[in-house]
Amino acid sequence: MLKLFQIVNSLPPVWSEKSPHGTLGTYMGGQIVSLSVSAQDPEKGNVTYEKVSGALPPGVHLNKNTGAITGRIPDIDATYEFGIRVTDVHGKYADQIFSIDTRERDQCQSSPCLHSGTCIDDIEDFKCTCAKPYGGKTCQLNCVSSPVGIDQNSKKIPDAQMSCHYCYDDSAGVDGRLHAPQGWVGQNTNSWLQVDLGREMMLHAVANQGYASSNYYISTYTIKYSVDGNSFLDVKNGTSIMDFSGSSSVNSVIKHTFLTPFKARFVKFIPKTFHSKPGMRVELYGCDV
Ligand SMILES: [Ca+2]
Ligand SMILES: [Ca+2]
Structure with missing residues (x-):
C-alpha cells in the first residue's frame, strides 16, 4: 500500500539547469569528447538515461546510468539532434532534446x-x-626508380604471375626475372614474356638484360599492356609503336623511362630483333594507383 502511494505520488525527474540544454557544442572530426547530461529525481532516487529519438554522431555513445556522452567525433559536417529520456525508479520520466554539431577536419x-x-x-x-x-x-616514392619487384632478388611478383608464349625449349615465364640465373628465351618474334602485376599500377620505366649463359639477347623489343588481360594496347612513341633497345651484351641492364607513364596490370614483352635467340630478363618500375 505504501509502495503504491509512492508510485502515484512520485514526481518525474527534472533536467538539471546546470546541464547544457539544447546544443552540446561544436566539435572537430577526430576529436575525443566526454560530455554529460544530467537530471535529478525529486525523491532522490536513481535515474537512467535512454535515447528515444534522433541519432547521436556515429562513434559517440550515451551511458544509460551516468548520462555521460563519450566517443570520437566523425569527420563530417553535420548536426545530430537526439531526444534523451530520463526515467526514475517509478517509471516517471522527462524528455529533453539535445544536439551536437560536428565539423569535418581538413x-x-x-x-x-x-x-x-x-x-x-x-x-x-x-x-x-x-x-x-x-x-x-x-x-614519397619516385616511381621511375621504384621496382615493382619482378627482380630475382626481390620476387614481389609471384612465380604464378609470370608466363610466356612460344617459349624456347623448357624456358618458362619465371626465368624472365631481372638478375635471374639464366633468363627467358623465346623462339621468334611471335614469342612473348608476360608479367601479371596482380593489380593495376602506374608504370614509369622498364629495364632488361639478355640471357645469362649463352649469347642470346634482344636488340629491340616492344611492349603491350592491359588492365584486364584481354585487350592490350601498344606502348607508343607518338603515333608509332615504340621500339625499346635491349642490351648489346647479355648481362648489362638497359633501362628506359616511358615518355608517358601508363596504367596496367598485365605487361607483355615482345622480341622484335635479337641476337641468335630472343633472351631477356626484365623489371618494371612504377607506383600503386
Ligand atoms: Ca520520482
Ligand atoms: Ca576531412
Whole structure:
C-alpha cells in the first residue's frame, strides 16, 4: 500500500539547469569528447538515461546510468539532434532534446603531400595528386626508380604471375626475372614474356638484360599492356609503336623511362630483333594507383 502511494505520488525527474540544454557544442572530426547530461529525481532516487529519438554522431555513445556522452567525433559536417529520456525508479520520466554539431577536419592542413603534390581533403583521409614522376600515399616514392619487384632478388611478383608464349625449349615465364640465373628465351618474334602485376599500377620505366649463359639477347623489343588481360594496347612513341633497345651484351641492364607513364596490370614483352635467340630478363618500375 505504501509502495503504491509512492508510485502515484512520485514526481518525474527534472533536467538539471546546470546541464547544457539544447546544443552540446561544436566539435572537430577526430576529436575525443566526454560530455554529460544530467537530471535529478525529486525523491532522490536513481535515474537512467535512454535515447528515444534522433541519432547521436556515429562513434559517440550515451551511458544509460551516468548520462555521460563519450566517443570520437566523425569527420563530417553535420548536426545530430537526439531526444534523451530520463526515467526514475517509478517509471516517471522527462524528455529533453539535445544536439551536437560536428565539423569535418581538413586532413590537408598538415600539407602531407610531398614533392609538390596537391592535397585533396576527404572523409577521415586525404588524397595526393602527385607531380610526375612521384607516387604513393604522400608522393614519397619516385616511381621511375621504384621496382615493382619482378627482380630475382626481390620476387614481389609471384612465380604464378609470370608466363610466356612460344617459349624456347623448357624456358618458362619465371626465368624472365631481372638478375635471374639464366633468363627467358623465346623462339621468334611471335614469342612473348608476360608479367601479371596482380593489380593495376602506374608504370614509369622498364629495364632488361639478355640471357645469362649463352649469347642470346634482344636488340629491340616492344611492349603491350592491359588492365584486364584481354585487350592490350601498344606502348607508343607518338603515333608509332615504340621500339625499346635491349642490351648489346647479355648481362648489362638497359633501362628506359616511358615518355608517358601508363596504367596496367598485365605487361607483355615482345622480341622484335635479337641476337641468335630472343633472351631477356626484365623489371618494371612504377607506383600503386
Ligand atoms: Ca520520482
Ligand atoms: Ca576531412
